[in-house]
Amino acid sequence: MSRRLITGNAAAAWGARLARADYIPAFPITPQTEIIETLGNWIDHGEMPARMVMLESEHSMMTAAGAAAATGVRVFSATSSQGLLHAMEMLYAVAGWRAPLVLVNVSRGLASPITLESDHNDVMAARDSGFLQLHCASCQEVLDATLIAYRIAEDPRVRLPMMVNLDGFYLSFTREPVSIPELDEVRSFLPDFDPGSIRFRAGRPISQAVAVLGGGPYSYFRYESHLAANAAADVHREVVMDFERIFGRRYDAIETYQCEDAEIVFLMIGSFSTKARAAVDALRDAGEPVGLVRPRLLRPYPAEDLRRALAGKRAVAVIDQNLSPGHGGTLHCELAAALYGSDGAPPVLASFVGGLGGRDITAAEFFEIAKVTKKAADEGVTPEPRLLFQESELREVRKLQAIAHHERGLTGAEHVE
């Protein structure tokens, strides 16, 4: 084992390398490209015996990934943002094939307007695809989650593709100390892929997921995927126990920090949750009983774990780095559905939307979120959803609007009312 500073992207590449991925269909997109570059470099120098193929789009990339997985080889790929959306049709198709593979998504906000920086709308768009999802908060977790994802995806009780998500910039381009395990250790955790019945061969053609009309067979196959996804919760529990036994690092479906005696709890996913953790430390120093709950596993949704962790809390502040226009934050909605009617469900679920398009969430904002949520618990009134957006930011936007207005006048473009 060596411990060194590597980026989240390099950690993802190490995950694929240590998992001995056989086939890597690829298409470059910022901020994911470093993963493919790193793997390509290893393959070129004979350090990784894999086959990499550059496809002409993410749609083809995902088709190739699913087709290769259907032959029984271990497949890895990575994408981001618009790329994930371009692959969306095939995400659903490949999951329906029950082809196990691991796709790393480097989260980046979606157009329009276009951005290169991180938020979770891309990965949230894929939440109903049948891909299982693990969300990472550190570079170490990216490497470990990639290994864990293969074990779950390939388990005969599951046989579904799995996505590992890391935040663009905040993890993808950020170096942190990462323990890179030895290949032998990884082999004992993740043996070579035993494809079982998955063995498509060109010489013995079969049809993968033919048309089924009438609704009955369709309902059966879709619901089987759902049940397999649910079954992945138990498989995840076993796999992470195994992981902890071998590597000493523990990855429960949800991370809880200072939660046991907490009255107010932050709930969020991804790398910004470590900022929440730092804020919890500062709030604890100031005498505030605040905790943090971070789902790692988002599909299957860890409803039971969340009900248990949040039972008896006075209030939860859900911080969504995504936005469903016309509805609000997705995590907030899903948590409300999981808690409704359960014993000890917190009476107040406050919704905060922030960190969109790489926008930072400051420590001061975490403190304010805790304050607003505590007040809501004291008064028993759930506050209106809050966008984390400050006066100084609005002033910047007003400046841009003034320039745009001026430029429109110069070019004679029509106003769209």
Added chain:
Amino acid sequence: MYRIRFHGRGGQGIKTASRILGSALFAEGYEVQDAPRYGAERRGAPIFAYVRADRAPVYERGIIDHPDLVVVTDESLVQVPAAAVMTGLCDRSVLVIASAAEPELWQQRLGVTCRVLTLPPGPGEGAALMGAASVGAAAKLIGQISAANLEGAIRAELEGLPSDVIERNVGRALESFDSFESHAGCVSEGEALTRASATPPAWVELEVEPTSISAPAIRGEATSEQVQTGLWRTMRPVIDDSLCNHCSWICSTLCPDAAIDVGSDREPIIDYEHCKGCLLCVAVCPSHAIVVEPERAVDEHRSDP
């Protein structure tokens, strides 16, 4: 925790500098987080990078609001509001500016009370070594990094580059490291995060606004013409009239930026204000009539009296 920000321009090795400093601190037993942050991925654009180092695991992330040390490798950035060089400087921060001017002058100009130090560029030294010089300075000012670990971090980071490049960078970094001896260790670790020291955010309620201003349309037309993408070029295609057979369509059609027009005599005309220097035209010209010249040579030739 040490919180350090580097500011510079794309191409000056700011990302590399932050990684070298991070690696050196890691070698000294610190838990480290380092990251670059940039918008446009191109030379000359303002970028910054940050390094956090602590004896305990680092959970803070993202932009450093209260830096202990700020290193600026391009003095012209100080006046660029978007570069936000001065953000969060306080009395106990240290500001290092790559500049031939005196530190006192900068202190007056900027009206700051923190310690200001300057990093004068070496004689005839271009931007290429500023990253190395600034990381040497930062390492000495932090005072926790040995020369050996600094050198080791540079060699590891630059591995694979020609050996003369590596030696030049090591030499420049160590020279800078030594030159700040009298300020060794003047950067101190910042306080842990506390609620008491935080200013509550001034959140605003957004109202629904007419789409004439709330849809992200900047201009109706002519945007690509107004952006001088020719500035991005490092090499330029030049047409050799004696070889061009005026086929008139191959280079002009295949130019991905529509930067080659065709004149009345079917001669191709390159629009250097917008040609990005991809050199695709050079590759496709059947009569090899397009040659490549480095931009710098063109500039020098032009400035010849």
